[in-house]
Amino acid sequence: MVSNDNQLPSDWTTYKLGDIAKVSGGKRLPKGEVLTEIDNGHPYIRVANMKEKGVTLNNLLYVPDKVLESIERYKIYANELYISVAGTLGLVGEIPPILNGANLTENANRISDIKCDSKYLLYVLKSNLIQKYIEREKTISAQPKLALTRIRNFEIPVPNSRSEQKKIAAILSSVNEAIEKTEQVIEKTETVKKGLMQQSLTKGIGHENFKQTLIGDVPEEWEVVKFKDICRIANGQVDPKKEPYSDMLHIGNANIEKYTGRLLTCKTAKEEGQISGKYLFNENHVLYGKINPHFGKVTFPKFKGLCSADIYPIEADKRLLPSFLKYLLMSSRFISYTTSVSGRTGIPKVNRTDLDVFLIVVPSLEEQNKIVDIIESVETRINNNEEKVRRLYKIKQGLMQQLLTGKVRMPINDNEEVPS
Structure with a gap:
C-alpha cells in the first residue's frame, strides 16, 4: 500500500516496509541441537553478534553440518538487512559479504528484495522515525518482542528519485566513516596509554640502573x-x-x-x-x-x-x-x-x-610529576577525540532528522553518479 504524506515533499512517498521489501523471520536450530565453535563455513548470526555498528565476527558460532538442510530456507545474504526482534530490540544492520549465506537467528528478521536503495532504508530503520516506535514497544512487557506484522507496517518515507536516496545514504555514510576512524584513533591511543602506564609505573623515565625486588626489577632510586x-x-x-x-x-x-x-x-x-x-x-x-x-x-x-x-x-x-x-x-x-x-x-x-x-x-616526587604529565597528555588526546565523536554523533542525528524527512533537500539529477 502506498500513501502520500502531506508533511513530505511532493516527490516523496510513504510506503509500508512490507510493500518495498520482503520481511521474513529467522530460524532456531531443531530441538536438541546446538551450535558449534568449529568454523565449517556455515555461520549463524545471533543477536549477540549484532551491534550498533553492524555484525561483529567476535564469538561467531556455526550451524552443525547435520542440520543445515533443515534450516536452509532461513539464510540471509550480503547487502540484505536484518532487525533484531527479541532480546535487544531494534538493532539494524547490513550483512557484510564475508557472511553471505549465513543463517539468521529466530530473534531477528531478514529484510530482502528491497525496492529502494538498501543503504537509504538502513538509515531510515536506524533513525528515530522508526526507533521511537521500537522504544515504546520495550515498555509494554518484561520480555518485549517485535511482531513480524508490526515491522511490515513500519512507515518508510522514500524520495521518488533513486539518486536522491543514494546521495542521502552517501552523506550519512561519510559521517559514519568519520566516526569510525576517530573511534579507531581512540582505540589505538588507549593501547598507547596502557603501554605507557605499564612502562612508566615499573621502569620509570630514563633509568639505567635497576634493583631486584619482590615485584620485579625497578629503578634503584625507587x-x-x-x-x-x-x-x-x-x-x-x-x-x-x-x-x-x-x-x-x-x-x-x-x-x-x-x-x-x-x-x-x-x-x-x-x-x-x-x-x-x-x-x-x-x-x-x-x-x-x-x-x-x-x-x-x-x-x-x-x-x-x-x-x-x-x-x-x-x-x-x-x-x-x-x-x-x-x-x-x-x-x-x-x-x-x-x-x-x-x-x-x-x-x-x-x-x-x-x-x-x-x-x-x-619514585621521587619530581619523577611522579613527570609520569603523571605523560599519562595525562595521552588522556587529553583520548578525551578530545571522544568529544569529537560525540559532536559527530550529534551532527549525524541532526542530518538524519533533516535528510530522511525531506526537510533539507539534496540538489541532484538522476544522471549524476553517486557512490554506493
Whole structure:
C-alpha cells in the first residue's frame, strides 16, 4: 500500500516496509541441537553478534553440518538487512559479504528484495522515525518482542528519485566513516596509554640502573613499600541526611567510569535521597571502588564530598602524589592482584587487609610529576577525540532528522553518479 504524506515533499512517498521489501523471520536450530565453535563455513548470526555498528565476527558460532538442510530456507545474504526482534530490540544492520549465506537467528528478521536503495532504508530503520516506535514497544512487557506484522507496517518515507536516496545514504555514510576512524584513533591511543602506564609505573623515565625486588626489577632510586605504610583508608561514616553532609556531592560506584578514572555526573546526597552512612572524603583522597575490582574504578575528584560505603577513600602520605596513586591503582598489576583476592565471596570485593600488603612503588616526587604529565597528555588526546565523536554523533542525528524527512533537500539529477 502506498500513501502520500502531506508533511513530505511532493516527490516523496510513504510506503509500508512490507510493500518495498520482503520481511521474513529467522530460524532456531531443531530441538536438541546446538551450535558449534568449529568454523565449517556455515555461520549463524545471533543477536549477540549484532551491534550498533553492524555484525561483529567476535564469538561467531556455526550451524552443525547435520542440520543445515533443515534450516536452509532461513539464510540471509550480503547487502540484505536484518532487525533484531527479541532480546535487544531494534538493532539494524547490513550483512557484510564475508557472511553471505549465513543463517539468521529466530530473534531477528531478514529484510530482502528491497525496492529502494538498501543503504537509504538502513538509515531510515536506524533513525528515530522508526526507533521511537521500537522504544515504546520495550515498555509494554518484561520480555518485549517485535511482531513480524508490526515491522511490515513500519512507515518508510522514500524520495521518488533513486539518486536522491543514494546521495542521502552517501552523506550519512561519510559521517559514519568519520566516526569510525576517530573511534579507531581512540582505540589505538588507549593501547598507547596502557603501554605507557605499564612502562612508566615499573621502569620509570630514563633509568639505567635497576634493583631486584619482590615485584620485579625497578629503578634503584625507587622505594618499594607496603600499601599500609604509605596509604590510609578513611574510617568512620557520616549521616548523609544531616547538614552539611546532605548538601555535599555524593559519589557512588556508578559515578566512576570503569577503566578510565573519569568521574561522571553526580548529585548531592539530598538530591539522591541518600539515607545510609557514607564516607567523607577531601581534596587529597583518591576514591577506589572495592566492588568488582576488575573494572578498575578509581578517581581523584579533587574536592570535598561523600562517597558510598562500597568505595574506599584513600589518602597517601607526602611521599606519594594523589594523581600518581590514582594511576598505580589503575595499573594492570594492581587490578590483577585485587581481582585475584576478591573472589572469596558472592560479590567480588577487596577488603582492607588485602590492600594493606600490596606493594607500592615510590619514585621521587619530581619523577611522579613527570609520569603523571605523560599519562595525562595521552588522556587529553583520548578525551578530545571522544568529544569529537560525540559532536559527530550529534551532527549525524541532526542530518538524519533533516535528510530522511525531506526537510533539507539534496540538489541532484538522476544522471549524476553517486557512490554506493
